[in-house]
Amino acid sequence: TGTPLAGRVAVVSGASSGIGAATAQRLAGLGAKVAVLARRKNRLDELVGSIGAAGGTAIAIPVDVTGRDAVHAAAAQVAEQLGTADLVFNNAGVQLVSGITELRLDDWQRQIDLNITGVMNVIGAFLPHLNAAADAGRPADLITTSSIAATRILEKFSIYSGTKAYISHLTRLLRVELGPRNVRVATIEPGMVDTELPSHVTDPDASRLMEGLLNEIDPLQSADVAETVAFIASVPRHVNLTEIIILPTAQA
Ligand code: NDP
Numbered sequence: 001t002g003t004p005l006a007g008r009v010a011v012v013s014g015a016s017s018g019i020g021a022a023t024a025q026r027l028a029g030l031g032a033k034v035a036v037l038a039r040r041k042n043r044l045d046e047l048v049g050s051i052g053a054a055g056g057t058a059i060a061i062p063v064d065v066t067g068r069d070a071v072h073a074a075a076a077q078v079a080e081q082l083g084t085a086d087l088v089f090n091n092a093g094v095q096l097v098s099g100i101t102e103l104r105l106d107d108w109q110r111q112i113d114l115n116i117t118g119v120m121n122v123i124g125a126f127l128p129h130l131n132a133a134a135d136a137g138r139p140a141d142l143i144t145t146s147s148i149a150a151t152r153i154l155e156k157f158s159i160y161s162g163t164k165a166y167i168s169h170l171t172r173l174l175r176v177e178l179g180p181r182n183v184r185v186a187t188i189e190p191g192m193v194d195t196e197l198p199s200h201v202t203d204p205d206a207s208r209l210m211e212g213l214l215n216e217i218d219p220l221q222s223a224d225v226a227e228t229v230a231f232i233a234s235v236p237r238h239v240n241l242t243e244i245i246i247l248p249t250a251q252a
Contacts, residue, residue, distance in 0.1 A: 010024075012027070025226070033057040037074060059077075086130065086133035088143065090122045095198070097157050097206040115166075134183045144187050146187045148245060156206045190225050219248050
């Protein structure tokens with residue numbers, strides 16, 4: 001059918017731009033009700049408007065996921081307005097690459113706060129939803145955005161790569177506990193995707209490096225990644241695609 005996700009309740013973090021926005025749109029297009037989370041309320045409102053105009057259902061929850069209480073409040077709001085979440089796309093992340101001797105300590109901290117603590121806050125707040133959905137016999141998906149940086153050795157990527165390696169390995173460990181409970185655990189590891197991500201880099205050398213890489217090849221578009229996330233959630237309940245690498249064809 002055209003709506004394989006009908007009846008599903010999805011939560012997407014980092015939904016105000018890039019991969020998260022495209023995925024929220026795609027999940028809604030396939031029939032899921034979607035809660036979109038990020039800090040920029042105006043972007044979320046626009047996204048909810050465009051999903052609604054296309055016949056879908058979405059609600060905006062402006063939240064900074066680095067705050068644990070705020071994420072728990074968001075989970076309560078999802079329960080009240082949409083019901084128990086059964087598809088969590090734990091995607092918010094920041095990439096502030098820089099040479100280590102630059103000692104950009106604030107950039108290190110921001111990446112750790114969002115890519116690790118933020119990711120754990122979302123898991124802590126929504127795992128009860130996923131367990132409840134699975135116990136009720138519904139499909140349940142926890143899908144987190146890692147990166148090929150999790151495994152590649154790239155200059156100036158140390159802190160970012162460390163946070164993504166954490167996510168990829170966490171996924172393997174969570175599967176051992178959650179798979180037997182019928183909660184699927186997955187991570188996507190994209191290569192270069194054309195989004196706002198590199199615009200936040202503060203080290204001018206690293207910034208030039210990122211721009212050069214982006215101009216060299218035909219990168220992935222957010223919609224390409226969204227399609228993959230939708231596929232992970234659409235396969236039969238006994239099938240768990242756990243680690244998916246998505247590369248632009250021309251990226252070495
Ligand atoms: P974007 O910068 O477009 O998206 C990042 C999203 O995270 C935005 O919606 C942003 O919204 C949100 N965000 C940032 N800080 C917070 C916060 N404190 N609380 C809640 N939300 C926050 O980049 P991408 O779409 O590329 O990034 C999405 C994910 O994909 C990231 O985890 C990134 O590491 C990963 N990735 C990206 C690749 C790429 O080449 N682009 C490659 C591999 C992985 P707001 O500012 O409104 O809060």
